[in-house]
Amino acid sequence: MRKLLIAGNWKMNGSLALAKNMIHSLKQARLESEQIESMLFPSFVHLSSMLELAEGTKIKIGAQNVSEQLQGALTGEISLPMLQEIGVTHVLLGHSERRSLYNESDELIFKKTKLAVEQGFNVIFCVGESLEARELGDTKSVINKQLQALLASPALLNHITIAYEPVWAIGTGKTASPEQAQEVHQFIREKVAAKDLARSQSMQILYGGSVNAGNAKALFAKPDIDGGLVGGASLKVEDFLGIIECIR
Numbered sequence: 671m672r673k674l675l676i677a678g679n680w681k682m683n684g685s686l687a688l689a690k691n692m693i694h695s696l697k698q699a700r701l702e703s704e705q706i707e708s709m710l711f712p713s714f715v716h717l718s719s720m721l722e723l724a725e726g727t728k729i730k731i732g733a734q735n736v737s738e739q740l741q742g743a744l745t746g747e748i749s750l751p752m753l754q755e756i757g758v759t760h761v762l763l764g765h766s767e768r769r770s771l772y773n774e775s776d777e778l779i780f781k782k783t784k785l786a787v788e789q790g791f792n793v794i795f796c797v798g799e800s801l802e803a804r805e806l807g808d809t810k811s812v813i814n815k816q817l818q819a820l821l822a823s824p825a826l827l828n829h830i831t832i833a834y835e836p837v838w839a840i841g842t843g844k845t846a847s848p849e850q851a852q853e854v855h856q857f858i859r860e861k862v863a864a865k866d867l868a869r870s871q872s873m874q875i876l877y878g879g880s881v882n883a884g885n886a887k888a889l890f891a892k893p894d895i896d897g898g899l900v901g902g903a904s905l906k907v908e909d910f911l912g913i914i915e916c917i918r
């Protein structure tokens with residue numbers, strides 16, 4: 671049985687006060703005894719403090735991005751060894767904001783993913799179609815293309831969690847219906863199964879896009895939806911905990 675993973679992506683939001691409050695509340699929620707896991711992606715600046723706050727718990731803390739180089743004259747970038755040094759074990763890659771606002775290509779995202787896994791990290795690998803692609807009926811072909819390089823390297827799959835985030839549902843208040851999301855999740859799991867059947871059964875596939883306490887239960891009840899990558903609703907303790915509460 672796959673556990674449900676509820677992950678919060680804080681993007682360029684959050685503060686030390688939120689970090690303290692959130693970790694404190696997640697500790698109180700005592701998820702260890704249940705089939706629910708939690709993960710948070712704060713800004714780089716807050717990683718060290720959050721790792722310290724989460725020490726001794728099962729709350730996972732990940733980075734929102736990383737450089738595709740291990741070191742060098744790359745002003746403003748953060749490397750995998752730097753993350754490793756402070757104890758980060760998870761990295762979020764391929765988020766649609768990185769793809770669209772920072773022009774990250776499928777090639778670059780795969781390069782980062784491969785390097786991260788080689789360096790011992792686990793990667794939350796995001797895919798998702800635009801509204802235009804959905805309306806044209808191209809959803810599956812877009813997802814297929816985004817997954818292509820990854821699926822051509824099945825050895826990496828043991829260290830990958832896939833997050834399906836339709837771009838039209840991110841930060842818009844529009845959510846994919848449980849049926850729409852399930853259809854894509856099933857498609858993704860079948861693609862993984864064709865490469866590694868065992869891994870396809872153990873891999874958590876997350877849904878992201880305006881997840882909140884009102885829609886989480888129906889989404890996560892679908893057989894191939896194993897939790898959520900939550901943006902806006904992860905920025906308030908009561909909203910994030912509300913998602914966990916509604917699936918308990």
Ligand code: PGA
Nearest residue numbers: 840841879880900901902
């Ligand atoms: P949202 O963001 O929950 O605010 O739609 C999700 C994400 O971007 O990961």
